Amino acid sequence: MIALLRRDLAIATRAGGGFGLGLAFFLVVVVLVPFGVGPETSVLTRIAPGVLWIGALLACLLSLDRMFALDYEDGSLDLLATAPIPLEGVVAVKALAHWLTTGLPLTLMAPLLAVLLNLPPQGFVWLVVSLALGTPALSVIGAFGAALTVGLRRGGLLLSLLVLPLYVPTLIFGAEAARRGAEGMEAGTPLALLTGISLGCAALMPFAAAAALRVNLR
Amino acid sequence: MLSAANLAISRGGVPVLSGLSFTLARGEALILRGPNGIGKTTLLRTLAGLQPPLAGQVAAGEDAVAYAGHADGVKPTLSVAENLAFWARVFGQDDIAPALAAFDLAGLESRAAQNLSAGQKRRLGLARMMVTGRPVWMFDEPTVSLDSASVALFAAAVRAHLAAGGAAVMATHIDLGLSEARVLELAPFRAGATAVPGGTDDRAYDGQGAGAARRGAFDGDDDAGAFL
Numbered sequence: 001m002i003a004l005l006r007r008d009l010a011i012a013t014r015a016g017g018g019f020g021l022g023l024a025f026f027l028v029v030v031v032l033v034p035f036g037v038g039p040e041t042s043v044l045t046r047i048a049p050g051v052l053w054i055g056a057l058l059a060c061l062l063s064l065d066r067m068f069a070l071d072y073e074d075g076s077l078d079l080l081a082t083a084p085i086p087l088e089g090v091v092a093v094k095a096l097a098h099w100l101t102t103g104l105p106l107t108l109m110a111p112l113l114a115v116l117l118n119l120p121p122q123g124f125v126w127l128v129v130s131l132a133l134g135t136p137a138l139s140v141i142g143a144f145g146a147a148l149t150v151g152l153r154r155g156g157l158l159l160s161l162l163v164l165p166l167y168v169p170t171l172i173f174g175a176e177a178a179r180r181g182a183e184g185m186e187a188g189t190p191l192a193l194l195t196g197i198s199l200g201c202a203a204l205m206p207f208a209a210a211a212a213l214r215v216n217l218r
Numbered sequence: 219m220l221s222a223a224n225l226a227i228s229r230g231g232v233p234v235l236s237g238l239s240f241t242l243a244r245g246e247a248l249i250l251r252g253p254n255g256i257g258k259t260t261l262l263r264t265l266a267g268l269q270p271p272l273a274g275q276v277a278a279g280e281d282a283v284a285y286a287g288h289a290d291g292v293k294p295t296l297s298v299a300e301n302l303a304f305w306a307r308v309f310g311q312d313d314i315a316p317a318l319a320a321f322d323l324a325g326l327e328s329r330a331a332q333n334l335s336a337g338q339k340r341r342l343g344l345a346r347m348m349v350t351g352r353p354v355w356m357f358d359e360p361t362v363s364l365d366s367a368s369v370a371l372f373a374a375a376v377r378a379h380l381a382a383g384g385a386a387v388m389a390t391h392i393d394l395g396l397s398e399a400r401v402l403e404l405a406p407f408r409a410g411a412t413a414v415p416g417g418t419d420d421r422a423y424d425g426q427g428a429g430a431a432r433r434g435a436f437d438g439d440d441d442a443g444a445f446l
């Protein structure tokens with residue numbers, strides 16, 4: 001399983017792996033927002049946590065369809081399904097690799113972009129904490145969506161339609177925690193719920209995704 | 219090592235083969251023959267456990283089967299050695315040198331797989347079987363895009379595997395010169411080939427009648443070695 005993780009990280013960070021794609025997309029979305037809503041700092045401050053969370057969520061979505069589709073096309077998925085690693089483990093490792101190449105860099109870059117949206121400095125730490133706790137859920141829920149749509153041509157759009165509604169609870173509690181942090185309020189409750197969502201998804205989604213993959217491999 | 223009993227398989231919900239039984243013992247190779255669309259790939263995928271049979275049983279040892287499909291499972295941005303080492307580690311092995319040597323890939327180790335020719339890529343895909351450490355090899359059209367020298371390398375690798383106590387099942391149209399291989403013609407097992415006139419019920423295709431007789435002629439007694 002470590003070999004699989006290392007391979008996925010190597011592929012993602014090499015040419016054509018799409019490592020920087022999500023980050024660049026996040027940057028562009030966040031930069032576009034002030035152009036859209038105007039430069040008034042009080043408005044930006046108010047919407048900053050939500051915009052940063054939505055940007056991170058959409059950036060996560062961007063690379064999801066590659067998670068299994070590439071392995072499906074070149075036959076690796078068939079071979080992994082007959083390998084000694086359980087398919088649930090394959091899903092979990094691939095979701096982890098997706099998080100390490102998407103969710104984690106987004107989390108680390110978010111405070112830099114928060115400056116552009118005039119987020120108060122006291123909110124930076126809560127923004128990072130909420131993203132760090134919430135983005136794993138985005139990756140594992142996305143793994144389930146990617147497994148469902150793996151055999152489809154142009155499955156990316158369907159994947160977005162399937163996965164975005166499932167992202168709603170994560171978005172609500174993640175953005176709420178970041179907002180409360182920015183306003184100097186206590187953010188423990190939404191963070192606890194966010195952590196619960198992430199842990200629950202990480203525990204259950206690999207099984208659902210592996211079942212979907214087995215059906216799609218037939 | 220591998221046996222199938224009264225196997226019926228379907229592709230996309232349509233039954234393609236039925237009433238298929240065979241056993242494969244150590245050191246044996248089975249070559250699947252039949253026209254396009256007869257279900258060779260589907261049969262191999264069923265034997266490898268990638269899809270469930272419609273009826274009947276496949277008995278294979280735990281973690282016995284290594285499968286090589288139409289696609290090679292080669293990552294274009296990884297080098298030859300990285301590709302092979304990855305699969306070796308997945309299967310708990312660590313030595314890739316014999317596989318590189320057997321398929322004449324030595325000297326290409328550090329080349330990215332996207333810069334390989336189609337034949338070289340296929341050789342890399344076949345070399346992967348050697349690093350699985352699994353006893354039963356399954357190949358789906360292994361010789362596609364291979365030149366005659368590479369086909370000879372492949373035949374030699376399979377022969378060495380059989381001599382070491384392994385077994386192989388392959389769907390191929392090319393004569394590999396494997397004298398020890400048994401050929402299984404799939405045409406007589408086509409689902410519906412034995413249908414009684416007017417019978418459209420799937421159960422009529424289960425090979426209870428003529429199919430069973432034919433099967434009996436094919437697998438002789440149940441002793442694994444009595445095939446040839």
